[in-house]
Amino acid sequence: MSTVPSRRLFEQILFTRDDLRPGRTLLFRIGLVLALFALVFLVLWLERDGLKDNYDQHMTAIDILYFTMITITTVGYGDIVPVSQQARLVDAVFITPIRLFIWFLFLGTAYQLVASQYREGYRMAKVQAALRDHIIVCGFGYTGWSTARELLAKGTNPDGLVIIEPREERVKAAIELGLVAFRGDATQETMLRHAVIQRAKAVIITAGRDDTNALVLLTARHLNSTVEILVSAVEEENVKLFRQGGATGIISPSTFGGYLLAAAVGHPHFMDYVQDLLTAGGRINLIERPVERNEIGQTATALKPDILLRLYRGGTVIQFWDLQEGQKLEAGDVLVILKSLSDATASNLPTA
Structure with a gap:
């Protein structure tokens, strides 16, 4: 009964339906970054005539890949620059917003990783309060x-x-x-x-x-x-x-289980009845409940169509065959009842 926390103090402890696929957000973000990177590469490749390489006049696919990377990461060595009006417009209007979006995406992911333990505490408190x-x-x-x-x-x-x-x-x-x-x-x-x-x-x-x-x-x-x-x-x-x-x-x-198997020997319908009795999808249920206010002073026959099987009164157990004729239900009684469900009610119950 130790009060010492688990070794995984800062690992995730609470799991809800939102955690069914915990890696989907990260995978989505990685896929989004790769898609945007490919889009920028494609646009720059189409506009390669408007780019100038100060060391090599011929722009190859490797040069475009290199320029895409340093543009997205805002390194900007200056060896390849847009020189045409159209290439500069593309860089200002199209590529710059993508660059900012990717950086915000990186910062948001880093923030989530750093703040995960604080978020875990908030989620924990919210679930516990309910x-x-x-x-x-x-x-x-x-x-x-x-x-x-x-x-x-x-x-x-x-x-x-x-x-x-x-x-x-x-x-x-x-x-x-x-x-x-x-x-x-x-x-x-x-x-x-x-x-x-x-x-x-x-x-x-x-x-x-x-x-x-x-x-x-x-x-x-x-x-x-x-x-x-x-x-x-x-x-x-x-x-x-x-x-x-x-x-x-x-x-x-x-x-x-052994008791049930032994009881079922020679009784082919016994298990069907027990399963019907104990599971939610059955048409009869065995329930235990306290006597209701409107039942106090009534006899067991007032419970029909339900059948009273056993009555707990204080420390006394009264079987249905021991109930005296006209014996009244009293406050504080606990009833074990065989409850019959209608066909409509039974068909609407969820199955296990």
Whole structure:
């Protein structure tokens, strides 16, 4: 949980959609300079009869190339000069503005390179100011990528989903989804502070290694004692350790996948139903929510067409078959509901 910044203190940390192709501006400027250089060379070649070489009366292509270079760079040795009225007019009206434009282009590029770290600070502050009740995903391997895709499919705003990932190619995959990404190590306090964990709604830890997940968990819990933290456990034996470390929820993909495979034996439609139940594109959803004000004092039948599966009341868990006839919903109840979506609603949901 070190507070020491990364070695890449002055390298780019924050990545957004604008950084999807970070070299395109520089390549465009280089191409523009080469195009203008070629244009000036062509014009001077056409006007070569109006130029005078004080050392050689015959103007060759190499002489024009040389004169183009010293003209554009404003060196001006004086060995080749425009002597005709037309050549001087071309130099004053056409070439001089190009010369100034190229120099401004060079100065602007140099300024951007020098001021990049100050610009990074401004961008960082702007993004951080907008982050509130967001979700932080630490690790953007396949599990993190799938999690982010499903969250987006279920309606999460891309601006409310922040990725922390040290690998550049995975950062690129995140910004291709339109997400905000920080390139760095999520085990460091500095990186989690960059992602404004103090105001986060939830932290999802999918670093791919249980030891790394544990360090991220401890660091995140140290920085925010109340945030919801969900951890992906590679080994089942580490689940209890994550729980002791303050994880709100722990999922072991390999173990959970084993449960599903075992349950699907002899039940060919089981997996279709589970996928329909858990994914955004399904026609039924399993949701958890607090009881609404207008539902207080009502019975479970008032929730129709939704079906109440489980009721959490204080420290008590009440299954739907344990609900007494006429039992009322109370303030503070948390409901686990099987929610049915209409065909129209399901068809309008984005797919993962």
